[in-house]
Amino acid sequence: MDASRDSNADDEHDPEGATIAFERSQVDALVRQSEAHLRDIEAAFVRLAAGTYGVCTVCGRPIPAGRLEARPTASTCVSCAQV
Numbered sequence: 001m002d003a004s005r006d007s008n009a010d011d012e013h014d015p016e017g018a019t020i021a022f023e024r025s026q027v028d029a030l031v032r033q034s035e036a037h038l039r040d041i042e043a044a045f046v047r048l049a050a051g052t053y054g055v056c057t058v059c060g061r062p063i064p065a066g067r068l069e070a071r072p073t074a075s076t077c078v079s080c081a082q083v
């Protein structure tokens, strides 16, 4: 973002404009993914503090350790995640 701001690129007329717009949309998507992941991590910490980490938020059964290893922010067991 900083680099493109300094280059005087004009998205309307610069032949690179379409590429810059595309790259910006890619970056936007990455940022949104990261923000969603951060929310998952924060939610996991909240459950950890509440003593409910590792317990499925849907059925209340323990989430298998293997699933938590693969996806530490998982809030549901495998069968509830598939619903």
Ligand SMILES: [Zn+2]
Pocket: 056, 057, 058, 059, 060, 061, 076, 077, 078, 079, 080, 081
């Ligand atoms: Zn469940």
